Amino acid sequence: MAKNWDIEKFKKTARAAAAEGIVLLKNDNNTLPLKKGTKLSVFGRSQMNYYKSGTGSGGMVNVDYVVGIYEALEASKKFKMNLTVRKAYEAFVKENPFDTGIGWAAEPWFQKEMPFSDEFAKKAAEESEVAVFIIGRTAGEDQDNKNEQGSYLLTDEEKASLKKVCEAFSKTIVLLNVGNIIDMKWVEEIGPDAVLYVWQGGQEGGNAVLDVLSGAVTPSGKLSDTIAKDISKYPSTENFGSDKRNFQSEDIYVGYRYFETFDKDSVFYPFGFGLSYTTFDVGIGEFSYDEIEGISLEVLVTNTGDISGKEVVQVYVEAPQGVLGKSKRVLCGFSKTDLLGAGQMQCTCFDIPKYWLSSYDDSGKTKHKSSYVMEKGTYRVYVGTDVRNAELAGEFTLEKTEVICKCEEALAPVKEFERIKPEEALGLCAKVYEKVPTRTLDPNKKRKERLPKALPYTGDKGFKLKDVEEKNVSMEGFIAQLSDSDLCAMMRGEGMCSPKVTAGIAGAFGGVTEKLSDFGIPIGGCSDGPSGIRMDCGTHAFSLPNGTCLACTFNEEINEELFSWEALDLRKNKIDALLGPGMNIHRNPLNGRNFEYFSEDPLLTGKLVSAQLKGMHKYDVTGVIKHFAGNTQEFKRHNVDNVVSERALREIYLKGFEIAVREGGARAIMSTYGPVNGIWTASSYDLLTTILRGEWEYDGIVMTDWWAMGNDEAGAPGNYQNVSAQVRAQNDLNMVNGNAGDNSNGDDLPVALKQGRLTRAELVRSAINICNFLLKTPAYRHMLGEESALDKELAAAVSAEDSKLQDMVKASFDRDEVELDVSKIKVEKGETTAFIINSKHKCMAELELVLRADNQPDVAQLPVSVFQDKNLIKTVTLTGMDKDFKTVTISMNEIFNSNFYLKFYFAQGGLEIKSVKLKMVKNLDEVFKRGPSEL
Numbered sequence: 001m002a003k004n005w006d007i008e009k010f011k012k013t014a015r016a017a018a019a020e021g022i023v024l025l026k027n028d029n030n031t032l033p034l035k036k037g038t039k040l041s042v043f044g045r046s047q048m049n050y051y052k053s054g055t056g057s058g059g060m061v062n063v064d065y066v067v068g069i070y071e072a073l074e075a076s077k078k079f080k081m082n083l084t085v086r087k088a089y090e091a092f093v094k095e096n097p098f099d100t101g102i103g104w105a106a107e108p109w110f111q112k113e114m115p116f117s118d119e120f121a122k123k124a125a126e127e128s129e130v131a132v133f134i135i136g137r138t139a140g141e142d143q144d145n146k147n148e149q150g151s152y153l154l155t156d157e158e159k160a161s162l163k164k165v166c167e168a169f170s171k172t173i174v175l176l177n178v179g180n181i182i183d184m185k186w187v188e189e190i191g192p193d194a195v196l197y198v199w200q201g202g203q204e205g206g207n208a209v210l211d212v213l214s215g216a217v218t219p220s221g222k223l224s225d226t227i228a229k230d231i232s233k234y235p236s237t238e239n240f241g242s243d244k245r246n247f248q249s250e251d252i253y254v255g256y257r258y259f260e261t262f263d264k265d266s267v268f269y270p271f272g273f274g275l276s277y278t279t280f281d282v283g284i285g286e287f288s289y290d291e292i293e294g295i296s297l298e299v300l301v302t303n304t305g306d307i308s309g310k311e312v313v314q315v316y317v318e319a320p321q322g323v324l325g326k327s328k329r330v331l332c333g334f335s336k337t338d339l340l341g342a343g344q345m346q347c348t349c350f351d352i353p354k355y356w357l358s359s360y361d362d363s364g365k366t367k368h369k370s371s372y373v374m375e376k377g378t379y380r381v382y383v384g385t386d387v388r389n390a391e392l393a394g395e396f397t398l399e400k401t402e403v404i405c406k407c408e409e410a411l412a413p414v415k416e417f418e419r420i421k422p423e424e425a426l427g428l429c430a431k432v433y434e435k436v437p438t439r440t441l442d443p444n445k446k447r448k449e450r451l452p453k454a455l456p457y458t459g460d461k462g463f464k465l466k467d468v469e470e471k472n473v474s475m476e477g478f479i480a481q482l483s484d485s486d487l488c489a490m491m492r493g494e495g496m497c498s499p500k501v502t503a504g505i506a507g508a509f510g511g512v513t514e515k516l517s518d519f520g521i522p523i524g525g526c527s528d529g530p531s532g533i534r535m536d537c538g539t540h541a542f543s544l545p546n547g548t549c550l551a552c553t554f555n556e557e558i559n560e561e562l563f564s565w566e567a568l569d570l571r572k573n574k575i576d577a578l579l580g581p582g583m584n585i586h587r588n589p590l591n592g593r594n595f596e597y598f599s600e601d602p603l604l605t606g607k608l609v610s611a612q613l614k615g616m617h618k619y620d621v622t623g624v625i626k627h628f629a630g631n632t633q634e635f636k637r638h639n640v641d642n643v644v645s646e647r648a649l650r651e652i653y654l655k656g657f658e659i660a661v662r663e664g665g666a667r668a669i670m671s672t673y674g675p676v677n678g679i680w681t682a683s684s685y686d687l688l689t690t691i692l693r694g695e696w697e698y699d700g701i702v703m704t705d706w707w708a709m710g711n712d713e714a715g716a717p718g719n720y721q722n723v724s725a726q727v728r729a730q731n732d733l734n735m736v737n738g739n740a741g742d743n744s745n746g747d748d749l750p751v752a753l754k755q756g757r758l759t760r761a762e763l764v765r766s767a768i769n770i771c772n773f774l775l776k777t778p779a780y781r782h783m784l785g786e787e788s789a790l791d792k793e794l795a796a797a798v799s800a801e802d803s804k805l806q807d808m809v810k811a812s813f814d815r816d817e818v819e820l821d822v823s824k825i826k827v828e829k830g831e832t833t834a835f836i837i838n839s840k841h842k843c844m845a846e847l848e849l850v851l852r853a854d855n856q857p858d859v860a861q862l863p864v865s866v867f868q869d870k871n872l873i874k875t876v877t878l879t880g881m882d883k884d885f886k887t888v889t890i891s892m893n894e895i896f897n898s899n900f901y902l903k904f905y906f907a908q909g910g911l912e913i914k915s916v917k918l919k920m921v922k923n924l925d926e927v928f929k930r931g932p933s934e935l
């Protein structure tokens with residue numbers, strides 16, 4: 001039987017995907033591809049520390065290896081590497097080691113660069129033919145980029161060094177190992193010959209760069225964002241980074257929608273742009289418009305160059321300005337060709353439904369308020385290989401405005417503000433401002449009018465969840481057996497690092513209490529995400545290229561294939577859902593999490609996320625698409641209010657999610673930390689019920705982000721305990737609780753139920769959502785004791801080291817001092833023993849070891865390394881002379897999660913451990929207590 005898990009094929013797919021995401025922006029002087037045997041000098045310290053990912057939860061995958069750019073170039077033996085230059089960097093990095101920063105979100109955006117003289121560059125140029133200059137950047141969760149040197153801008157040192165290299169070498173290639181687009185003014189100022197965004201390509205990233213530089217792969221990546229001449233040109237820049245309210249006055253005019261409509265001159269590299277080593281002809285075939293089916297269009301791509309390559313066909317629509325105002329271009333279809341050999345052709349057919357050509361009327365100006373409409377007038381359709389070079393492919397005219405889909409006002413802002421709008425009458429691309437329509441329907445009123453009904457509580461009738469599957473009882477009948485307190489417990493996901501699921505992952509949900517589990521409800525496990533599995537106990541997983549890189553592939557197929565491998569990695573680690581893909585819109589280049597997200601365009605985002613979900617669904621696991629919705633900056637993300645029109649929400653910020661639900665079959669969604677139009681998204685009835693479940697007919701689960709607030713109405717402060725507002729909105733799972741059964745977070749569910757602020761039927765509705773989800777998970781099948789051939793195959797593929805981490809000794813830190821069971825600690829050479837400790841308190845603590853050399857020669861060196869979570873907290877080394885027991889006290893990192901790991905690793909045998917005690921030094925419960933929001 002063919003094997004499913006094949007790590008070599010996984011690597012190959014990841015490498016191919018990372019290579020397809022690389023965007024070639026400039027290639028003068030026939031610089032690329034490099035000829036075999038070319039003598040290369042590699043500059044830039046990122047040759048020593050390739051960024052495989054950005055920072056924060058989305059980047060914390062523990063890997064077996066990372067292939068950096070230099071290593072890949074060198075190992076390929078295709079080039080002659082200048083070792084003098086390399087050695088200089090090695091020496092520099094020895095003196096200036098990588099600065100990880102201290103704590104969460106503290107890693108700097110860039111690492112100190114090595115300064116060098118003109119002579120150094122000139123000498124390198126004498127010894128080699130081509131220079132490769134790597135520029136590295138990172139950013140991430142809780143750390144936006146800044147319009148500062150070292151982040152969005154190059155530093156003076158980087159510019160000076162690049163200038164020296166460009167002057168000394170006849171050919172210089174700049175590689176941008178970055179998470180998101182950066183300022184590009186230096187391209188014209190300094191003039192390197194070739195420039196490529198190589199992004200953060202995951203653990204195979206360096207190999208992908210090698211493939212493109214060597215010509216093994218012809219670049220075919222396209223920009224998923226517009227690169228403007230200056231950050232100030234993005235219309236969102238003005239309001240980006242505010243701490244209280246983020247007014248989105250640019251409205252639907254995000255990215256290329258803005259530039260193509262109002263400010264074409266400020267674009268440096270347009271959306272969809274990317275060069276190739278070959279050339280293509282894009283021929284327009286038949287075009288037709290049908291009143292029911294929409295547009296149908298044929299495009300013929302011919303490789304007119306000498307070598308094989310792929311091209312991306314992009315279709316844009318220009319709708320008539322009408323009364324609403326429209327973007328001059330809106331992407332409504334794209335497709336990547338297969339690999340075409342020289343002279344080969346491929347015909348692609350596009351069927352574009354009318355929904356994609358319509359606009360949302362949030363004002364009633366078309367006389368169809370709260371509807372998607374196609375306004376009367378002429379629609380022009382353009383086809384090309386980026387938004388700028390797309391040519392007219394066909395047009396049609398509507399005599400009358402048509403309603404494409406009638407909706408209901410939802411999520412509209414409560415406060416008045418102004419948004420931009422094009423006004424053609426005032427001259428081409430003139431910008432005017434109009435008032436954004438505000439809310440007329442109160443979501444709380446809607447909820448009251450539409451309260452669900454539930455069967456009365458029956459008590460335990462002996463039905464298990466399996467009886468639902470076997471149709472012995474309906475899901476409603478099954479849930480009716482659960483008491484109110486069981487239902488409340490089910491709304492509480494547990495984590496981080498719950499011992500009830502795979503070690504080290506972010507969350508556990510479903511049958512998290514004994515009672516729930518007695519009803520045969522399994523415990524689902526979910527982990528970050530998006531670019532590979534994060535397991536904080538140190539288990540290894542595969543790290544994928546980042547979201548932006550995958551977006552730039554414009555390739556649905558490769559995204560699907562890559563995520564079917566990812567699905568196997570999830571299955572291998574017994575995880576049901578990956579916390580990703582992240583799919584927020586790149587509203588501004590400075591958002592720190594852009595690396596996890598895809599693009600400024602919702603169609604591209606939605607289609608590629610759908611492909612990734614389809615890949616995961618092949619093996620019955622899924623992605624928790626996030627962050628729903630409007631997380632466009634990290635600064636104050638728990639509180640900052642995203643003030644945005646209903647039209648922009650529906651056409652831009654929700655659209656990708658809508659596609660993932662309707663086309664990708666999404667089954668799990670994570671709401672955001674913060675509010676949209678005054679209501680925290682986790683408690684937004686309009687977002688999670690009216691639109692998501694009502695209009696899109698979504699029937700999966702919604703979970704909060706980790707420790708998220710809720711509020712009762714627009715303007716009311718957010719509160720961590722207000723979980724009743726979340727359940728009312730149909731945010732099914734509040735993540736995360738230390739202990740669901742005893743309500744360790746102190747949420748208001750029981751009280752709200754008593755006071756009538758929450759109904760039992762609302763709890764039942766969410767419990768049904770959760771159980772329906774769980775029925776589809778591997779966790780359910782495992783709970784039934786089933787082990788498929790795939791499970792067996794994957795279990796055999798877990799490394800010995802990783803399986804030790806999954807097989808932990810459980811312990812409770814529930815008193816001021818507890819002793820661990822030392823008989824469980826294996827002290828032989830090379831052994832690792834891991835404990836998972838459930839801590840009752842958040843605290844500062846110490847670890848006290850009493851140990852001695854166990855009959856060893858005096859000169860013996862006997863180390864034991866102690867890790868807390870993934871971090872080494874101390875290596876204690878005794879010698880053979882330590883024949884008497886010694887007490888060693890190690891201070892630990894602050895314990896602020898309910899669960900943490902302690903791991904003991906013996907590089908040598910020969911130690912005897914008498915006792916290990918955990919001692920609380922300071923209780924920090926009060927310090928870490930989550931109070932109401934400070935908004």
Ligand code: BGC
Nearest residue numbers: 057506528529579626705706
């Ligand atoms: C992030 C989420 C992540 C979660 C669990 C949060 O801080 O915003 O994206 O999935 O933590 O790690």
